[in-house]
Amino acid sequence: MSTPDSPLLRSLLAAVEAAPDDVPLRLHVAEQLLTAGRADEATVHIGAALQREPGSGAARALMARVLGGPTGETPAEFDWKRAEQELGVEVPPRFTAERDATETTAPVPGEESHEITVESVRLSDVAGMERVKERLETAFLAPMRNERLRRLFGKSLRGGLLLYGPPGCGKTFIARAVAGELGAGFMAVSIADVLDMWIGNSEKSLAEIFATARRNKPCVLFFDELDGLGGKRARMHASGIRNTVTQLLTELDSVASGNDGVFVLAATNHPWDIDSALRRPGRLDRTILVLPPDAAAREALLRSALAERPIAGIDLPGIVAATEGFSGADLVHLCDSAAEKAMIDSIRDGEVRMIEMRDFTAALGEVASSVGPWFDTARNVAMFANEGGVYDELVAYMKKRRQW
Template sequence: MSNESPLIQSMRTAVAAAPADVPLRLHLAELLLGEGLGEAAVAEAAVALQHAPGDAGARALMMRAMGLPAPAADKAETAEEPEQPAAHRPSTGFDWAAAEDEVADAVPPRFVAPAPAPGPGATAPEAPLVADGSGDPGDATAWEVDAPGTVTLADVGGMEEIKERLEAAFLAPMRNPELGRLYGKSLRGGLLMYGPPGCGKTFIARAVAGELGASFMSVSINDVLDMWMGNSERNMHEVFETARRQAPCVLFLDEVDALGAKRSRMQHGGMRNTVNQLLTELDGVGGANEGVFVLAATNVPWDVDIALRRPGRLDRTLLVLPPDAPAREAILRYHLRDRPIESVDLGKLVKVTEDLSGADLAHVCESASERALLDSARTGVVRMINMKDLLGAAKEVRPSTDPWFASARNVAMFANEGGMYDELLAYLKRKRKL
């Protein structure tokens, strides 16, 4: 660094003070590249991509610093030509397919096998949708409601058994309101999803909303609980009122064990009143909940008040287990999609990541990226993420689901009233965890 100019040294100090500032780091990389310090520029661009994997500017800068063909969008922006009408401007996205064709002889393939054909259960999960606000532009509300999204169960990789159960027990009746009216079934419903953390319960709830073409509203205890007497009950009522105004709407109660904990264990009367209010809202006296589909998720169903699972409330349950092999492949492909990888054998990686949750798999990809990044910074030679990095990261990550199964095993064996945990018991026997 002794050969660096005072300006670059000052920029390094600024970047060190704000390491997550991507534009600042890219400005430093541009200065380094301008002074012929290509390897240092690549290292800074790589760190920027760690903070913002989808940043097209960071990708383009790294390509230039590595001496690879610049993206067409960058060439169009730097050419001294009159500004074109918006409809005729070149796209600012980077065409990765064209770049791979141009450097096919120099850069190894990203995966050792081609990607599977798109189809239900085989596609990678999409990124969570960005909230679009409430339905009526003139109706200001404190509760954020997402407009009907495009994520459906086809975007959930694998997990076919869960999809089939959702379709049979929940979605099919809701998609056929005429049949429902014929058989006297109201257009409402409640489903309790339980299982170890990090296995995609929230994503499944969004997919259900997409299947139904319904708005999506996610609520947790932080949205409801208030220190002042009576405010928590009022907040709970407003949550359901908002969902009713936005019907059809999927109301997702995250960590319902906190919102609807067992009242017999509560010492504070205010929380008991909040649970009572939740029960009242779920009943929807007079058909008020028509078109409101309540989905709830919990890691500890044994802590949920038994009254919540009474018929007409959250009367159906769904066990969401760690992702199966097709789901793990989809999740790994999703988290590696914007990272510089070479010759990754997803089939082998899927086999060694059995029992890992979706969150664990994301951590494997992140840890492998850190390995390649640190190695590149230490040697001064930028390299791709390879199978050695991924296998090493997978070996270090222990399944975060193990403590949950240790607790759930005792409950399933000795407190399985009404057969609620029969599915969990069958899974534990199949995995030989009993």
């Protein structure tokens, strides 16, 4: 019997990686995994086999073992409440098809309090979004890569980059891809990493974060949900929070003036709530709008979400056309909902069936785009507070989509 760490199982898994379309091999691996008590991993391989050979009786029999025991029968006392809870688990959006965004943890000198990772993804792994990639290349990446030309044309490395747009559209993944392109470490910072109830601790945390990035340069320092950390000071009543914004400004100026190799990126869903001082030249002075995925990106995201699931008769172009305006997270939720319907039927009937177009049709009746409220707010801001044309790109997109 194979154990989780047996040489035989390691060899079989390596063989599957080399020949992913070999259905008998996948089923043999799945059976070994089931014997080793690794049912979740076995299910992935069974699903891949069914996707390639929907009529495979051996694959269906193995899936039946996973779902209902050796005979494939549904247990007499099925806990529906537990099943609903398990199926309700949120799955984070996947923006790359075959490899994990984080490859390794970078070695850092001493004991660092913040993790720095080495990213394997590149902009080529970001599906679609050609306009965003072009802007990133011209405004940020090209000057970083070409030091001689940068000096010739007097291009400064001062300043950072702000990604904004509706939630769930891949801003964090793009930031990771930028780190991968630069061959730099990636350090993600959230509000929880900075804010503290005790006066002075938040400023101290910020100073430590920037110090860690400088010790480990080249490093991309990424601030997520910047509006929560760098909101407008005029609206803040607590002096501690205002001091945190001031400390962030100080650190950004320090990075700009004498710390080559630390690249500051930030993301927000609400750029209009960010303190204007953070967006002045030399700070986060370059802005890129990250919109819901275009058709090419939606197709790639759907293929990724369905890659290891048993599907049959799916009209992928039709789904792509029906999901215009969906965020990446919405697309993953749609696939999960369709899979849930097929899975519940399989559990109820005791016989595995594929995820079919009828499941997606039903899911499309239940799952809608989640970005509508964001555009409602953005429309008002762009209409009445578009100072200096900072939201011109957003206005053009909304007019094209007839949301203006």
